Amino acid sequence: MSTVADKLAKKSTHRSGGKQVRLRLVYVDFWSAVKLSFLGAVSLAIVTMVSFFLIYMxxxxxxxxxxxxxFVMSVTDNQVSLEKIFGLSQVMAFGAVVSILNLIVxxxxxxxxxxxYNLAVKITGGLLIGFTSN
Known part of the structure; x- marks a missing residue:
């Protein structure tokens, strides 16, 4: 069975002195994936809060x-004020709710x-990855 990596290796005229290794990714640790996605979500939450603040400013x-x-006060006879509805504390509270929901999701x-991925590996055999040392 010929793969794309094999075909590319045959077409290459320049032979490197490094050793090539082909590895198969057959398992992703569940807790490592959860921790990594949580850290990514925390960074996204920080970016969300800062962007809400900057956009408001x-x-x-x-x-x-x-x-x-x-404009709204002239239309509603001074009944509704946007500055009371969209104050900094309300905007930041909404940003916090959005950040927490994004963190969970x-x-x-x-x-x-x-x-x-761990279930799909049982069917497909995993992801074949090629590495080389230069």
Whole structure:
């Protein structure tokens, strides 16, 4: 059975002095995948919170929120104020809720993907990876 790696190795005219190793990935540790996906989700949560804060500050600095508030108050006879609804504390609380939900979803998704890969390995035999040392 000829694979793509074998065909590419035959086509290569330049022979490296390094040793080539072909390894097969047959198992992904469940807890390692969960920890890695959790750390990735934590970094994404930090980025989400910082971006919510920066976007709010830009919108407030440009006066967009004030203009929108004036428009909404003129339409609703001073009944609804956007600055009360979309204050910094409300925006950051919404960002925290979004970050926590993303944290849970990404961690569970990492665990599910690791479990599905371990099940698929039983059928396919794993992922063939080629390495070389230069």
């Amino acid at each position: 830009v919108i407030q600095a440009t006066g967009l929120l004030t203009k929108g508030d004036e 990404f961690t569970v998704l990492g665990a599910v993907i690791a479990g599905l």
